[in-house]
């Protein structure tokens with residue numbers, strides 16, 4: 517058995533897939549989650565997929581003492597993957613202080629507790645949102661950080677700085693910042709996936725909910741962008757591929773392979789796909805016809821962004837391997853499974 521890893525937000529969408537991949541590669545996992553945007557039965561499903569039940573602590577990362585107790589109760593945690601965060605862009609504009617408190621204080625608590633409990637490394641969930649609309653595409657890690665479009669995006673930028681400043685101050689910590697592009701899809705078993713609260717804000721959950729009849733119609737936000745078909749372009753990355761990047765990042769930290777104490781990697785496929793291409797791909801991959809209409813642009817949307825993943829490919833040794841067809845089918849199978857389970 518490899519060392520013990522703490523995964524905050526481990527019952528969430530990306531967190532749950534990552535827990536399974538960590539277990540598959542021999543790590544022992546402790547999950548901390550306040551279940552604000554997930555449910556405890558995710559732990560059961562993780563166990564069904566991996567055959568191993570992870571330790572689960574229902575604690576809020578804002579609760580410093582509660583987190584301290586988690587470390588005492590699970591001695592020997594060697595590294596942390598910090599997913600726990602609020603992530604709805606629109607909500608962050610309405611409730612900026614909630615976002616700044618949740619996302620910043622959670623990370624600060626984790627970073628303060630790490631040296632106390634001799635935790636060596638942290639992998640932080642960052643986002644391509646830090647680039648805004650890049651001047652050059654595909655975007656590399658050296659592209660300038662643009663002013664954030666939302667408090668949510670700003671928390672990602674500030675948190676990257678918090679990690680860098682903490683390490684620069686001499687804290688005995690190594691860090692890897694992973695900048696995710698657009699994670700989509702679900703586990704091939706259809707036991708894990710994305711389960712948004714209320715009306716989905718992101719494209720794929722809205723799309724699959726429309727396809728299954730929960731929503732009447734998908735609105736495509738804008739077809740007058742400066743792109744070949746006029747709709748926005750994104751780099752859609754399979755969630756299992758993304759989860760595997762975390763395992764490699766943890767290996768890298770624990771095997772002392774880092775070139776610098778803080779490293780940053782784009783986690784994307786390197787291929788941009790437009791919203792309309794994605795819809796067509798979904799229809800072709802699943803045989804399901806989608807009811808959609810073109811509407812006006814959504815405020816704050818980036819026109820086009822996709823990754824240059826060379827650094828992740830060559831230095832981290834990670835590469836996206838899943839096809840977009842399989843990924844879209846997995847998202848659809850997950851939606852079908854939710855109906856079977858009577859959830860949505």
Ligand code: UD1
Nearest residue numbers: 603605643645669717718719722735736737748791814817
């Ligand atoms: C946003 C955030 C990103 C965050 C991600 C997950 C920004 C700039 N981006 O990504 O940081 O990690 O959410 O929370 O803050 N679309 C439609 N119809 C819909 C929904 C979406 O046409 O009903 C389009 C959007 O206009 C966009 C694309 O689909 O062009 C992807 O949207 P979405 O899934 O919301 O992700 P992002 O906005 O790219």
